[in-house]
Amino acid sequence: MPYIDGFVIAVPSANKQKFIEHARHFDSLFIELGAIRVVEAWGDDVPDGKVTDFRRAVQAKDDETVAFSWVEWPDKATRDAAMKKMMEDPRMDPSTPGNPPMPFDGKRMIFGGFEQVVEVKS
Template structure:
């Protein structure tokens, strides 16, 4: 079964197009380095919870939208090798003028790697 990296991000709503541009630029690197699929999702139904919720998890303000993204890898070994290469890749350098600027506060992004334990397909 596959391995998933998941990301929850608070993005200024006004930066939606910049977020998409940023994702298109960097998501291609994930594929180049072995990912099977990358999905970027823009929150349209992200309710406030009574105890916790996506918005609180990333300290989203009223002017921000929660984005939920994931990268699917064939296995953890491919993910580990791909992420190592990605972090070393000069195309990830925020000081490189050819790279689109980060359209969100990366310090409030939450992320993690997950082993797939159940998969149901149509």
């Protein structure tokens, strides 16, 4: 089964188009380095919870929207090799001329790698 990297990000709502442009630029690198699929999702129905929720997890402010993204890899070995290459690739550096600036506060992004254990399809 594929290996999944997941991300939850608080993005200023006014930066939705900048977020999409940023994703289009950087997500193509994931595919180039072996990802099967990259999904970027913009919060539409993200309720406040009683104990915890997506908004609290990333300390989202009133003028921010929660984005949820994931990258599917064929396996963890491909993901690990790709991450190593990405950290060395100047196209990943937002300070490199021509690369879009980060349209969100990366310090509040939560992320992790997940081993897929169940898949149900129609």
